[in-house]
Amino acid sequence: MNLDLLTVESARTALLEKQISVTALVDAFYAKIAAEDAAIGAYLTLSKERAYRQAARIDALADKGDALPPLAGVPIAVKDVFTTRDIRTTAASKILENFIAPYDATVVERLENAGAIILGKTNCDEFAMGSSNENSGFRPVRNPRDPSRVPGGSSGGSAAAVAAGMAVASIGSDTGGSIRQPAAFCGVVGLMPTYGRISRYGLIAFASSLDHPGPFGKTVKDAALMLQVLAGRDPLDSTTADVPVPNYSDSVGQPVNGLKVGVPPEYFGEGLDAEVRAAVEVGIQELAKAGAEIVPISLPHTPYAIPTYYVVATAEASSNLARYDGVRYGMRCEGKTLAEMYRRTRDAGFGPEVKRRIMLGTYVLSAGYYDAYYLKAQRVRSLLARDFDEAFAKVDAIVTPTTPTPAFKLGEKTDDPLAMYLADIYTVTADLAGVPGISIPCGKNKEGLPIGMQILGKHFDEATVLRVAHVAEHALAGKNI
Numbered sequence: 001m002n003l004d005l006l007t008v009e010s011a012r013t014a015l016l017e018k019q020i021s022v023t024a025l026v027d028a029f030y031a032k033i034a035a036e037d038a039a040i041g042a043y044l045t046l047s048k049e050r051a052y053r054q055a056a057r058i059d060a061l062a063d064k065g066d067a068l069p070p071l072a073g074v075p076i077a078v079k080d081v082f083t084t085r086d087i088r089t090t091a092a093s094k095i096l097e098n099f100i101a102p103y104d105a106t107v108v109e110r111l112e113n114a115g116a117i118i119l120g121k122t123n124c125d126e127f128a129m130g131s132s133n134e135n136s137g138f139r140p141v142r143n144p145r146d147p148s149r150v151p152g153g154s155s156g157g158s159a160a161a162v163a164a165g166m167a168v169a170s171i172g173s174d175t176g177g178s179i180r181q182p183a184a185f186c187g188v189v190g191l192m193p194t195y196g197r198i199s200r201y202g203l204i205a206f207a208s209s210l211d212h213p214g215p216f217g218k219t220v221k222d223a224a225l226m227l228q229v230l231a232g233r234d235p236l237d238s239t240t241a242d243v244p245v246p247n248y249s250d251s252v253g254q255p256v257n258g259l260k261v262g263v264p265p266e267y268f269g270e271g272l273d274a275e276v277r278a279a280v281e282v283g284i285q286e287l288a289k290a291g292a293e294i295v296p297i298s299l300p301h302t303p304y305a306i307p308t309y310y311v312v313a314t315a316e317a318s319s320n321l322a323r324y325d326g327v328r329y330g331m332r333c334e335g336k337t338l339a340e341m342y343r344r345t346r347d348a349g350f351g352p353e354v355k356r357r358i359m360l361g362t363y364v365l366s367a368g369y370y371d372a373y374y375l376k377a378q379r380v381r382s383l384l385a386r387d388f389d390e391a392f393a394k395v396d397a398i399v400t401p402t403t404p405t406p407a408f409k410l411g412e413k414t415d416d417p418l419a420m421y422l423a424d425i426y427t428v429t430a431d432l433a434g435v436p437g438i439s440i441p442c443g444k445n446k447e448g449l450p451i452g453m454q455i456l457g458k459h460f461d462e463a464t465v466l467r468v469a470h471v472a473e474h475a476l477a478g479k480n481i
Contacts, residue, residue: 095349105202152182177427184452318361
């Protein structure tokens with residue numbers, strides 16, 4: 001069995017038809033991880049005992065002929081910002097290096113209730129702060145398509161695990177593009193649902209009003225099957241919406257005839273790589289051939305998205321990370337006074353990027369600067385959301401590039417934080433507005449690096465996003481630029 005090509009659907013079919021047992025499939029994945037992950041760095045912790053216990057349970061159900069749950073036996077990786085009971089949960093930070101979570105995040109609980117096998121916890125940028133996965137407190141992740149390049153961030157480990165065939169699917173979190181951007185760089189599918197569609201309970205917070213859990217898969221159908229299990233109201237998370245969850249698989253395979261697809265010129269301007277532009281334009285042409293009406297639209301406040309995001313996100317990060325002080329849990333460095341203990345713990349436990357964002361966030365929230373920066377950023381955020389509302393009054397979906405360039409070299413942008421932040425220029429707007437988005441592969445450049453196309457939709461209309469993405473995915477299959 002070729003693990004590199006295994007999808008959620010084909011894995012489940014193989015198990016239902018008894019071509020392989022769940023335990024044997026888990027054996028195969030752990031053997032592949034042992035052989036290949038040293039060169040990639042996708043995993044931080046493997047949960048073998050838990051995985052084999054779940055595999056035995058699913059095998060027993062299959063042997064008895066019982067009905068199997070929707071993700072029965074599917075090996076999945078989970079970003080290490082989601083708590084997992086009795087398993088190390090670090091957020092890729094030294095400050096949580098030995099933290100054992102006492103409970104499961106809702107997404108983990110729902111995956112296991114659906115029969116999924118949690119192989120382990122994936123590497124990420126520390127506290128999900130980064131665009132390249134070079135900010136991990138333990139080791140960087142490398143792109144399986146070209147190990148000299150980054151996999152994207154912050155969910156680079158989750159994207160790399162799927163791209164390298166070390167998991168069938170995975171879970172990440174998207175705060176400013178951290179699912180869609182690594183999906184584009186690694187050539188896989190990454191879905192960020194509407195804010196409030198998937199529970200954040202058990203997700204270690206970076207920026208609470210921006211964090212979106214979501215799935216990675218090899219196909220749009222994978223993303224739909226994963227979303228079906230993960231979506232829905234959670235009484236443990238007051239920000240989840242009590243909105244009906246449709247059958248997403250019904251949307252996958254529907255034609256796009258009659259749908260209006262918007263194309264904003266603000267996403268095709270200066271800084272966009274020529275090969276990325278060409279690939280996305282081919283994708284738009286394919287949607288037009290499939291029956292969609294291509295409609296020019298404008299999202300005029302897009303140029304303000306990056307500064308707005310880095311004010312709002314850092315302010316929320318500064319507040320959320322105040323709890324890591326050596327008192328409650330995690331690392332503690334002793335000091336002669338309480339203030340010294342705080343300072344020494346945070347200095348040793350936090351990496352440079354986390355410190356940078358805490359300092360920025362504390363500054364914009366400080367007396368005398370709150371109105372000038374944070375309050376103004378929230379007002380611009382409202383304007384960005386209004387841009388999407390006005391656009392979606394005219395169109396059913398919006399298509400843009402996912403990233404301005406393909407994956408860049410490891411170390412290329414580490415000394416230039418602003419250049420690194422601009423890697424998210426096409427993704428942060430959707431996080432700020434809370435709308436759903438997906439990145440799908442839409443070809444490769446001349447060096448063989450994947451290129452991603454982003455499809456955005458109306459609030460809680462993931463069904464249309466998946467519908468458009470599936471049509472584009474099949475039309476673009478195998479295309480190279």
